[in-house]
Amino acid sequence: MTEFILEPGQIEMESMRIIRAGLKRPWLDQEYPVVERLIHTSGDPSLEQVIAIHPQAISCGLEALKKGATVITDVEMVRAGIAKEKLKLLGGSVECHLNDPEIAQQAKEWGITRSMTAFRLHPERLQGAIVAIGNAPTALLEVLRLAEQAETRPALIIGIPVGFVGAKESKDLLWERQDIPSITVLGTRGGSPLAATVVNALIYTALREG
Template identity: 85%
Template sequence: MTEFILDPQQIEAKSMSIIRSGLTRNWLEKEYPVVERLIHTSGDPSLEQVIAIHPQAIDCGLQALKNGSRVITDVEMVRAGIAKEKLKSLGGSVECYLNAPEIAQQAKEWGITRSMTAFRMHPERLQGAIIAVGNAPTALLEVLRLAEDPETRPALIIGIPVGFVGAKESKDLLWQHQEIPSITVLGTRGGSPLAATVVNALIYTALRKVNEIT
């Protein structure tokens, strides 16, 4: 009979040890928490090959969290997966405008998706924020458009939409914009759990740094 590890901390430690031992790319030490948690959440070691982390992404994300930055998500599922109490302890909050009453009607008038509309109607909220897109490629396209203006440029874009229509292309476009710090998973794979797990990896790293100082 198989003996299972039942202690949550032991399970996580063992999982991360297995993941770390199987990594094949030369990641920076500060990138490991993001890489390991993406693989852990997906259960797919091959995901490592399509993870793309901008050289300034980790530092910019941690600085934003240190400054009490807001995290803005494209859908409620990403927002639900974020460690909101931990983020709150850093002075931050999570926002998602998708289900605001005015969004559906405005999206219909503009002839675009609700997720795209949600960002377009709140451009002033993006400056200095961490944007986490895990579902809608159109939302990522709108964020990239808004990021062209320094007044609406986020501190970090976590762009991991999933699917076969526009997802790969939107992430390729994100990665081409090297003037904007970003974290993505290239190709068709992605999803809300992966976007949320990147945010959480940054949150827990930021909390560790705070604890080390205090």
């Protein structure tokens, strides 16, 4: 009969040991927490090959968090997965405007998605924020459009929408924008749990560093 590790801390330590031992790319020390958490959350070691981290992404994300930056998400599922109490210790909070009362009607009038509308109606919230997108490629496209102006440019974009219509293409556009610090998973894979886990990796790193 197989013997299972039952102690939670031991399970996590062993998971991280296995993940670290299997890594094939030469990551920087500051990138390991993000890479390891993405693989841990997905359960997929092959994900390493499509993780893309901008050279300034980690430092810009940590700096923003230590200053109490707001994290803005495209959907409630990303918001739900973020360690909000830990973020609060840094002076930050999480926002998602997708279900604000005016969004549905305005999206219908403009002929665009609700997730896109949520960002378009609150552009002032983006400056210096961390944007975490795990579901909607259209939201990522809107954030990239708004980020062309300094007054609506986030400190970091975590863009990991999932799917077969626009997800890969929107992430390719994000990665082409090397003027904006970003973290993404190229291709069709992604999702809310991955976007949230990147935010959490940064939160916990910021708390450790103080």
